[in-house]
Amino acid sequence: MHAWTWFLQRISAVILFIALGLHIGFLHFSHVGEPLNYADIMVRLKTPVLIIFDILLLIFGLYHALYGLYSVFLDFDSGKKERIVVLGLLVAMGLSFFGFGVFGLLYVIR
Amino acid sequence: MILNETLLPSRLSHRSQMWDATGMWAWILHRITGLGLVFYILLHTILMSVSLLSGKESFDATLAVLMGNPVFEFLDTLLVGAVLYHGFNGIRILLFDMGIGISVESQKKLFGIFMGVAAILWVWSIALKFSG
Numbered sequence: 001m002h003a004w005t006w007f008l009q010r011i012s013a014v015i016l017f018i019a020l021g022l023h024i025g026f027l028h029f030s031h032v033g034e035p036l037n038y039a040d041i042m043v044r045l046k047t048p049v050l051i052i053f054d055i056l057l058l059i060f061g062l063y064h065a066l067y068g069l070y071s072v073f074l075d076f077d078s079g080k081k082e083r084i085v086v087l088g089l090l091v092a093m094g095l096s097f098f099g100f101g102v103f104g105l106l107y108v109i110r
Numbered sequence: 111m112i113l114n115e116t117l118l119p120s121r122l123s124h125r126s127q128m129w130d131a132t133g134m135w136a137w138i139l140h141r142i143t144g145l146g147l148v149f150y151i152l153l154h155t156i157l158m159s160v161s162l163l164s165g166k167e168s169f170d171a172t173l174a175v176l177m178g179n180p181v182f183e184f185l186d187t188l189l190v191g192a193v194l195y196h197g198f199n200g201i202r203i204l205l206f207d208m209g210i211g212i213s214v215e216s217q218k219k220l221f222g223i224f225m226g227v228a229a230i231l232w233v234w235s236i237a238l239k240f241s242g
Contacts, residue, residue, distance in 0.1 A: 010204055017197050024193065029238055036173055038166040058155070065148040072141065097155055104159030 005067060012064040019057050046109045058101045066090045132218055140199050143192040150189060183239070190235050198228040 027036065044050055073086050161172040176182050202224050205211055211220045 010207065013200050013204060017201060020193060020197070024190070029235065036177070038162075038169045041162070041169070061151050062155075065151050068144050069148055072145070097152065101155050101159060104163055108162045 009064060009067050009071075012060040012067075015056075015060050016064055019053070019060065022053075023057060042109070045105065051105065051109070054105060055102060058098060062094045062097055066094045132221055136199055136202075136221060139195060140203075143196040146192050147196060150192075187232075187236050187239065191232050194228040194232050194235075195225075198224040 045054070067090075070087065070090055074083075078086070157172070161169045199221075202220050205220065206217070211217060
């Protein structure tokens with residue numbers, strides 16, 4: 001299992017390198033001096049392409065972050081049982097954050 | 111010669127050899143920025159969702175604090191620095207995984223180039239932030 005999850009960590013790294021650059025660049029550096037506000041954010045959040053972009057960013061961001069945490073955990077000695085428990089917790093955490101993020105997004109743009 | 115320093119026993123202890131290596135510091139900083147970014151992305155997801163769900167007034171009030179308070183502005187520049195370091199060092203690790211630039215010499219050279227680009231982008235982002 002470790003091989004493809006490790007590979008996905010590399011894939012998500014490349015995607016995040018590009019997507020986070022766009023996310024930070026557009027949201028914070030494309031109109032310096034004009035503060036972000038609710039109305040502008042709503043227009044952005046309702047744009048179909050950006051809905052997909054934001055959901056993908058959330059998926060890859062969470063995967064990369066939580067798999068990163070799992071890699072840190074694997075650097076310490078652990079038994080098989082502990083690994084399963086930690087992995088289960090991280091998967092549950094990822095799914096909750098994903099559900100929460102998507103629910104929040106779809107709820108405000110409904 | 112690099113070969114002598116890395117492959118042959120020297121007067122230095124293993125521990126100091128390890129801590130003298132650029133790669134060791136690069137790894138530690140990758141881990142620290144990584145853990146910081148994990149903490150940030152989770153906090154960011156919750157904070158943005160909750161304040162958006164709480165409506166216009168609440169969201170604009172949250173943003174006013176996050177974007178107006180000097181402490182948060184300082185933390186923002188640290189965040190951008192952490193993203194840039196983790197991103198550019200990450201691409202360097204990826205090249206390493208792909209077998210590009212594996213020798214110690216080219217590793218150090220690549221690290222220098224990538225950190226140079228990241229540093230320029232960081233300074234540029236700080237200049238942009240405080241020019242507006």
